[in-house]
Amino acid sequence: MMFISVRRLAAISALTFLALTPADGAGAQTSGKLVVFAAASLATALNAIQPIFVKEKGQATVISYGSSGVLAKQIEQGAPADVFISADTKWVDYLQKKNLLAPHTRRNLLGNDLVLVEPADGKTKLDIKPGFDLAKLTGDGKIAVCTVASCPAGIYAKEAFTKLGVWSAVEPKLAQANNVRDALALVARGEAKYGVVYGTDAKAEPKVRVVAIFPADSHSPIVYPVVVVASSKNANAAVFEAFLTSQAATKILTDQGFEFLLKKGE
Numbered sequence: 001m002m003f004i005s006v007r008r009l010a011a012i013s014a015l016t017f018l019a020l021t022p023a024d025g026a027g028a029q030t031s032g033k034l035v036v037f038a039a040a041s042l043a044t045a046l047n048a049i050q051p052i053f054v055k056e057k058g059q060a061t062v063i064s065y066g067s068s069g070v071l072a073k074q075i076e077q078g079a080p081a082d083v084f085i086s087a088d089t090k091w092v093d094y095l096q097k098k099n100l101l102a103p104h105t106r107r108n109l110l111g112n113d114l115v116l117v118e119p120a121d122g123k124t125k126l127d128i129k130p131g132f133d134l135a136k137l138t139g140d141g142k143i144a145v146c147t148v149a150s151c152p153a154g155i156y157a158k159e160a161f162t163k164l165g166v167w168s169a170v171e172p173k174l175a176q177a178n179n180v181r182d183a184l185a186l187v188a189r190g191e192a193k194y195g196v197v198y199g200t201d202a203k204a205e206p207k208v209r210v211v212a213i214f215p216a217d218s219h220s221p222i223v224y225p226v227v228v229v230a231s232s233k234n235a236n237a238a239v240f241e242a243f244l245t246s247q248a249a250t251k252i253l254t255d256q257g258f259e260f261l262l263k264k265g266e
Contacts, residue, residue: 067178105227107227112224114157131164133166152180
């Protein structure tokens, strides 16, 4: 029997498409499943929206979550996605330049906050401002972020640390995870002293508390675009995109802490 190390397994998983299982109510009236690729930070909200969409529209739907950069690369490599929801505009721009997105379907849907979190029993009091000494507070611990080179939350974090003049001090203390929910989990398990995630992630995880919110002008605006993938043959891709501004979906997303940038009917 061949055994694969955890590290090797993680590497293999990052290079292969996720196994997708049909949503509840898979007796769809249309043929084929609707496949949505979505930023990991949307998992809590979309997992609540998905069954409502399936029930109302009769379309079997599966959602694959991950870092926006990884998902974009998978779409580029031919992954059978119908809809893509990114946590930044960069990766949608990347696919658009390669003509991999359906024309006139791109919408800037949601906004979010960038926050510093710690385990729920933490007591840190901190103002995030130029020169703030997060490195000293971290001590021998780690600051969890998602990959700063490609994962949107990591990119925003690096921008903020750089703008605030502390990047060189905090960089050696970073624990970089594959996506923002993995970074969140490191803090929730106490494996990192602090973490930089979205406000919505912090709200979804009771084992962390928000220490402070990063100033909005310390990083690029956090924007979640939604778009139909050019290769999609499923007519319900546009229906799903529109459903995200329905009354039911809007309530779930706003309750989770997302800011709506796109109004119903736009």
